[in-house]
Amino acid sequence: MEYHRTKDILHVMKILGHKNIQNTLKYTQLVNFEDDEYICKAAKTLKDASGLVEAGFEYVCEIQDAKLFRKRK
Numbered sequence: 001m002e003y004h005r006t007k008d009i010l011h012v013m014k015i016l017g018h019k020n021i022q023n024t025l026k027y028t029q030l031v032n033f034e035d036d037e038y039i040c041k042a043a044k045t046l047k048d049a050s051g052l053v054e055a056g057f058e059y060v061c062e063i064q065d066a067k068l069f070r071k072r073k
Contacts, residue, residue, distance in 0.1 A: 003028045007072050038070040 003012045013024040041057060043049035044066050053059070057069035 037073045039073055041069050041071075042066040043069060 002015060003009065006012070009021065009024060009028060012028065013021055016024060016027070018024045039057075040060075041052050043052055049059075049067050049069070052069045055071070057071045060068045060070050062068070
């Protein structure tokens with residue numbers, strides 16, 4: 001429930017006292033985000049990718065030499 005509210009996996013990991021993020025991910029996969037909407041951005045350079053991560057975007061995948069990132073609205 002905390003992850004659904006905050007969308008912050010590291011915060012939830014700390015609250016639950018997990019030392020390994022994989023343990024936290026097991027629990028957060030149970031959360032249903034049907035209404036989630038994302039802002040999507042693409043990065044072609046390391047500087048672009050670094051800026052997106054600093055802005056709170058998470059890495060999704062790489063397609064045609066561009067790295068795709070997303071952040072919940």
